[in-house]
Amino acid sequence: MTRIDIQESERREREVEDLMAHRYNRDYHNPPVMASHSKAFVEYVARFVRPGDRILDLGCASASLWPLFKSLLPADVTIAGVDLSPKMLDVARASYPESDFREGSFLAVPHGPGEFDVVIVSSAFHHINDSLLAPSLKEVHRVLDEHGLLIGREPLMSERLSDRGGWFAGALMHLRHLAYRLSGTREYPEPDPGPDHHAYHPKEFLRSIDTVLTVVDVEFRNPASLFLARVHHPAVVKLALHLDDFIKHREGQEVHYAARKNFSTAADVNDCIEKALLDNKLSEEELKAFMVQVAAAARVIERELQSSEAQWNR
Numbered sequence: 432m433t434r435i436d437i438q439e440s441e442r443r444e445r446e447v448e449d450l451m452a453h454r455y456n457r458d459y460h461n462p463p464v465m466a467s468h469s470k471a472f473v474e475y476v477a478r479f480v481r482p483g484d485r486i487l488d489l490g491c492a493s494a495s496l497w498p499l500f501k502s503l504l505p506a507d508v509t510i511a512g513v514d515l516s517p518k519m520l521d522v523a524r525a526s527y528p529e530s531d532f533r534e535g536s537f538l539a540v541p542h543g544p545g546e547f548d549v550v551i552v553s554s555a556f557h558h559i560n561d562s563l564l565a566p567s568l569k570e571v572h573r574v575l576d577e578h579g580l581l582i583g584r585e586p587l588m589s590e591r592l593s594d595r596g597g598w599f600a601g602a603l604m605h606l607r608h609l610a611y612r613l614s615g616t617r618e619y620p621e622p623d624p625g626p627d628h629h630a631y632h633p634k635e636f637l638r639s640i641d642t643v644l645t646v647v648d649v650e651f652r653n654p655a656s657l658f659l660a661r662v663h664h665p666a667v668v669k670l671a672l673h674l675d676d677f678i679k680h681r682e683g684q685e686v687h688y689a690a691r692k693n694f695s696t697a698a699d700v701n702d703c704i705e706k707a708l709l710d711n712k713l714s715e716e717e718l719k720a721f722m723v724q725v726a727a728a729a730r731v732i733e734r735e736l737q738s739s740e741a742q743w744n745r
């Protein structure tokens with residue numbers, strides 16, 4: 432297999448992920464609370480995906496989300512996977528031998544320009560150094576079709592219930608220790624992920640996405656249940672998910688977001704028209720009449736097609 436050129440910081444990440452590959456699905460996807468988070472994320476993805484879409488799962492790991500993709504996305508979509516870790520890809524290929532899995536980096540996605548309608552980055556950008564986020568987003572932009580979508584989720588700091596500090600955070604920590612102790616739950620030994628792994632401040636993260644694409648949807652998730660993520664005991668799982676629903680995910684330890692390439696509105700058309708009116712070669716009258724037609728066309732397109740976009744997004 433051809434080795435890809437990667438940065439020093441990515442080399443360490445690849446070593447860590449290679450070590451985790453054999454137990455990634457078992458430890459991070461199968462525990463019921465985490466499985467429920469993954470299902471909620473893929474249901475979120477399904478709101479945006481249209482029949483026939485070409486999808487890239489960037490940072491796909493061991494194809495951990497693919498059983499959910501297969502059951503919740505339209506049957507005729509095509510899905511390709513890219514990951515930094517060869518060992519993760521070995522596990523992915525063993526489960527989906529017919530699928531296109533390629534070794535690659537966020538900084539050098541091994542696909543051509545405009546190849547995908549949707550790029551999914553699930554819980555993976557938080558593994559990289561902040562300085563690599565903007566160039567990674569530019570790669571996503573490159574491989575997306577003209578009006579393609581990036582759909583992702585990442586862990587958050589600062590919008591978490593526990594970030595209120597004091598007794599409130601204390602209560603949640605005690606709840607966690609109580610539940611883990613009584614249900615005999617163990618934390619997993621984890622290799623040191625290095626200094627680049629970090630949760631995001633939601634506003635800063637979304638602002639970074641917005642510099643390259645246009646964020647069109649955001650939802651916060653899992654305010655309480657992540658505290659109880661490793662528990663298998665059915666009663667605890669039920670309670671953990673109940674706590675999230677009780678405050679309706681108004682805050683969360685995770686963000687789901689969708690961001691579109693080349694997102695234009697009638698207001699954008701109008702802005703340009705106003706500027707064009709200041710700098711034209713046609714007569715003022717001719718140009719004005721034409722621009723009024725263009726503005727009207729933009730409004731009609733927006734009005735007529737918004738309802739069909741809403742339909743895709745259902």
Ligand SMILES: C[S@@+](CC[C@H](N)C(=O)[O-])C[C@H]1O[C@@H](n2cnc3c(N)ncnc32)[C@H](O)[C@@H]1O
Pocket residue numbers: 441444445448489490491492493495496513514515516519535536537538552553554555558559
């Ligand atoms: C926590 S796992 C998430 C896997 C999967 N998307 C999910 O939601 O379960 C993060 C994955 O991102 C990959 N990754 C981290 N940095 C990367 C980079 N610079 N380029 C490509 N993949 C990367 C890791 O190898 C790992 O498999």
